[in-house]
Amino acid sequence: MIFQQQKSATILVVLGIALLTACSSKEKTATETNIGPAINVTLATPSGNNGNTVNISGQVESSQTANISTRVMGYITSLQVKVGDKVRKDQLIATISNQDILAKRAQTDAAIAEAEATLKNAQKDYDRFTALYKQQSASAKELDNVTLQYNAVKARVEAAKQMRNEVNAMLSYTTLTAPFSGTVTQKMVDAGSMANPGMPIVSIEQAGTYQISAAVPEAEINQINQGQLVEVTIQSANKTFKGSVTQINQSSQFTGSQYIIKVSIPDNEKAGLYAGMYATIVLTNTNKIPTTNSNTVLVPLSSIENKNQLTGMYTVSANHTALLRWVRLGKTFGDKVEVLSGLANNETFITSADGKLYNGVAVKEKK
Structure with missing residues (x-):
């Protein structure tokens, strides 16, 4: 009985060893199959800020923008435009109810008529008494x-006329027109709403006058000069061009220690731009003062892999295979992006490959 149990145990051990050997052989075969031929890749190491450039972010804006409002209170009786409409100079934008102002103008017209009639009578008296005085009959x-009565009536006529000018001026504020040709970018109210003095009704941006507005930190403003050439990248419009600094605000009192600068956009680069687009501005630091940490890790945007909401990049493992590394990104500087974590500043990564990359695929550096 004992002999049979020992025999059965021996058979089970032998079968187990055989099964493990077969599995190991299959795994080895599968691994060898997955490796396949190595893909030629181009390798690089991150670049850092050499301290000779200043990188700032800005936005495209129109150099001339107008908020159309009124100086009178009243209901908006009509609104002739909507967002995106092209308007011409002096084109009608909106009208405000003006019945009360029209009534006041009618009153001033009546006052002028009355004063002018009184003036005619006073003029006759003045002429008559002047003649009598010359004849020594008065x-x-x-x-x-x-003479005093005549001058008083003349002054009353003039006052009534000036009152009518004031009413006409108020009446003009009930008809709103475009101050220049451009595009309607905002509509704050609709017809039927109550307009209040100074309350914007629509905003208009002048066509073809785009520029870039950027905020420069206090530590870097001394490195920027008016007329200085800069490199501008607008990623959403796929544009990179040279611009020049046209304006430097000398005060940061109301901008939180940020100095606002304006950068021009060449006319041939304005097509396809919209106000609000983000831009990256790279300025040469002529003072050679380091502006950011020299350990900043910068990699090409083309090397970044986006999967769902994660960002990563391929590095090379010790076994010469591709390894997807998840990274956290920072600011974008032209065609490069800052890597905040996930990649060391001396670590090699893959910039391009002759085939499709995935975790575990064999790679070799392109010669």
């Missing part, structure tokens, strides 16, 4: 009284 006192 005293100087009588002539002075008539």
